[in-house]
Amino acid sequence: MTVALPREKVRTRLSDAASGLLYLSPSIILFGVFLVYPLLRTMYLSFFRTDTQGTPLEFVGVGHYSNLFTSAAFWQSIQATVGFVLLTVPLTILIALGLALLANEKLKGIGIFRTAFSATMGMSVAASSIIWMFMYNPSIGIFNRFLEAVGASGVQWLLDPQYALLSVSLATVWMNIGFTFLILLGGLQNIDRTLYESADIAGTSYWTQLRAITIPMLSPTLFFVGIISLINAFQTFGQIDLLTKGGPTNATNVIVYAIYKDAFINYNVGSASAQAVLLFIAVLLLTWLQFKLVERKVHYQ
Amino acid sequence: MKKLGLFAGLASSVLLLGACGSEEATPVAATTEDGKTEVVFWHAMSGDLEKALNTQVDAFNASQDDYEVKPIFQGTYEEALTKFNAVAGSEDAPAIMQTFEVGTKYMIDSNKITPVQEFIDKEDFDTSVWEENILSYYQVDGKQYSMPFNSSTPVLIYNKEAFEKAGLDPEKAPRTYDELKEAAKKLTTDGQTGFTMLNYGWFFEQLVAAQGGLYVDNENGRSGDPTKAVFDGEEGQNAFNLIKEMYDEETFLNVGQNWDDMRAAFQSGKVAMYLDSSAGIRTVADNADFEIGASYLPVPNEAERQGVVIGGASLWMGDGIAEETKAGAWEFMKHVSSTEAQAQWHVDTGYFAINPDAYNEPIVEEMWATYPQLKVTVDQLSETKPSPATQGALISTFPQSRQSVVNAMESLYQGVSVEDALKRAADETTSTLGQ
Numbered sequence: 032m033t034v035a036l037p038r039e040k041v042r043t044r045l046s047d048a049a050s051g052l053l054y055l056s057p058s059i060i061l062f063g064v065f066l067v068y069p070l071l072r073t074m075y076l077s078f079f080r081t082d083t084q085g086t087p088l089e090f091v092g093v094g095h096y097s098n099l100f101t102s103a104a105f106w107q108s109i110q111a112t113v114g115f116v117l118l119t120v121p122l123t124i125l126i127a128l129g130l131a132l133l134a135n136e137k138l139k140g141i142g143i144f145r146t147a148f149s150a151t152m153g154m155s156v157a158a159s160s161i162i163w164m165f166m167y168n169p170s171i172g173i174f175n176r177f178l179e180a181v182g183a184s185g186v187q188w189l190l191d192p193q194y195a196l197l198s199v200s201l202a203t204v205w206m207n208i209g210f211t212f213l214i215l216l217g218g219l220q221n222i223d224r225t226l227y228e229s230a231d232i233a234g235t236s237y238w239t240q241l242r243a244i245t246i247p248m249l250s251p252t253l254f255f256v257g258i259i260s261l262i263n264a265f266q267t268f269g270q271i272d273l274l275t276k277g278g279p280t281n282a283t284n285v286i287v288y289a290i291y292k293d294a295f296i297n298y299n300v301g302s303a304s305a306q307a308v309l310l311f312i313a314v315l316l317l318t319w320l321q322f323k324l325v326e327r328k329v330h331y332q
Numbered sequence: 333m334k335k336l337g338l339f340a341g342l343a344s345s346v347l348l349l350g351a352c353g354s355e356e357a358t359p360v361a362a363t364t365e366d367g368k369t370e371v372v373f374w375h376a377m378s379g380d381l382e383k384a385l386n387t388q389v390d391a392f393n394a395s396q397d398d399y400e401v402k403p404i405f406q407g408t409y410e411e412a413l414t415k416f417n418a419v420a421g422s423e424d425a426p427a428i429m430q431t432f433e434v435g436t437k438y439m440i441d442s443n444k445i446t447p448v449q450e451f452i453d454k455e456d457f458d459t460s461v462w463e464e465n466i467l468s469y470y471q472v473d474g475k476q477y478s479m480p481f482n483s484s485t486p487v488l489i490y491n492k493e494a495f496e497k498a499g500l501d502p503e504k505a506p507r508t509y510d511e512l513k514e515a516a517k518k519l520t521t522d523g524q525t526g527f528t529m530l531n532y533g534w535f536f537e538q539l540v541a542a543q544g545g546l547y548v549d550n551e552n553g554r555s556g557d558p559t560k561a562v563f564d565g566e567e568g569q570n571a572f573n574l575i576k577e578m579y580d581e582e583t584f585l586n587v588g589q590n591w592d593d594m595r596a597a598f599q600s601g602k603v604a605m606y607l608d609s610s611a612g613i614r615t616v617a618d619n620a621d622f623e624i625g626a627s628y629l630p631v632p633n634e635a636e637r638q639g640v641v642i643g644g645a646s647l648w649m650g651d652g653i654a655e656e657t658k659a660g661a662w663e664f665m666k667h668v669s670s671t672e673a674q675a676q677w678h679v680d681t682g683y684f685a686i687n688p689d690a691y692n693e694p695i696v697e698e699m700w701a702t703y704p705q706l707k708v709t710v711d712q713l714s715e716t717k718p719s720p721a722t723q724g725a726l727i728s729t730f731p732q733s734r735q736s737v738v739n740a741m742e743s744l745y746q747g748v749s750v751e752d753a754l755k756r757a758a759d760e761t762t763s764t765l766g767q
Contacts, residue, residue, distance in 0.1 A: 190745075278742060
């Protein structure tokens, strides 16, 4: 049953909506200009052949998409991307969780460790990549010097397709630990102390407490960190560009780097847009799946 | 205040979006505070080269009162070209753009540049004083599109101390593939490898051209649009076989795609010989704590040495910018191609002078006494026989083709055969030519 609203109320509602929109306008404009418009434009361009500046020339339908699905290079970059995600995300979360559990103990001088563990958050991808580049350098890098000092032969960290993806992943894990650690530590500190006190009185071991209290109570944070890390891993660009440029023999040519090369070196804007759209769909699906499957296990207070 | 700034920025970016593609106003030249016309110059020179470039710009700015050239570093040649592509033809485009040699065709096809021939004709500017090989590279259909500026060639650089230790004559560098292999075998000891070469398309192109081989059909794209990559022929196979054989014998070190890594390997004594650009000679000579030698690019024994292709870059004038700005850009181009400026440039960097008269300047003679290696690059170029092979290929998809060649080189180290690796790179290049 609907009741006609008095005229004044309608007016207030309208002006409420208007002022609401006004308050929202900065973020609407920002999102519109820098997210929604580029997104729609990318979808549009993925159906066109373009000139080198990205001006559409000719409608090609799903031509770019069908080319991609039959291209060996595209499947190789999918493979590299999946490999990269699997190498970085679980390891980052595990290490960061371990460090967060350590740093959550109330000890003298723990602040120093907390700062140290989260320090990589303050490092830009560019600066960290350069540091790792020097460490991986086969001639003057510390890793090979160390290997040689213990009598092993040096490894071509970034030049051997067998090691390149692993090397870039290790550097990435290191870069991402800081942020993940900080979020997880925050999550740990929000857990109600009384739960542990009750557990202590019941005489449970540390490991039981970890399994029965810490992990369930931390699960919303873990879930958040998992999603963010996964999306970040899919979008990795900086360290690839600086460390390997997608090489050797495309072993580290992850999808975002492939998009960059196609759009800005090869000037195939249409094909690059199609890959960007596919990446978008993949990340969307994965995130949806995570919500469907994992969130059931998340314990919200 | 911060919020206001953000808002103003937002508003202007919205305006900017609206302005894109609307009516074409006559461009207005930007001026500096003291009334000089500002000439923006995008370049790709980093490290010691950037310092040398800034010296040139400062000299020009001090020499006259009408123009102020503003140099802006835009990353590697590839990166700078990408950025140029994004703004070409708009008011944000630079007045002067430095583009590498293989971007020549791309720049011409973009239609977003002003050929310098216009100014050459207007002023009857004499280009005959330029090195012949440079003229032949940058002239397309009899027209000068860009102003040659920094030209380089590949050279073989070697560690003289390591040569002595290995019982080789440090004054006699290997000139053929066989000599190179022999020397590399002797130089390969514990912790030191004989030879290396960057996984970079330029060196491969040079090794092919030195034997007189073409990169694409139709006379390297000089007599008509190219339709097919031909670098997988005999000459290309010779070059790849050299790499593969030496790699298998472990006298070749894979240093990847990074110039600095390659130079680090040489300077730290990990490798005794390598190919570099002549523009790297000064830096390497200054930084290595042993004496270095420089020599010509090696060729297979049976091949007749054809010489090298001009490398490096030239200066392009933007389009859609104010006439005064163009005039300023032209003045600057004339300045840096002058005998004095080129002499300074040559001794500062190792790029050779586009204007051979520069070699008679006293500073050059002085410098050659200290760095005899610099002279090698000059001799190598003047001995080059002009032909479509040494003129270099004209294709607009060169950056893409170079990626294919790099992949092919890298796959050699993974055991792929020379024929397969080259064929794949050539097929990929051919498929881009049709686009």
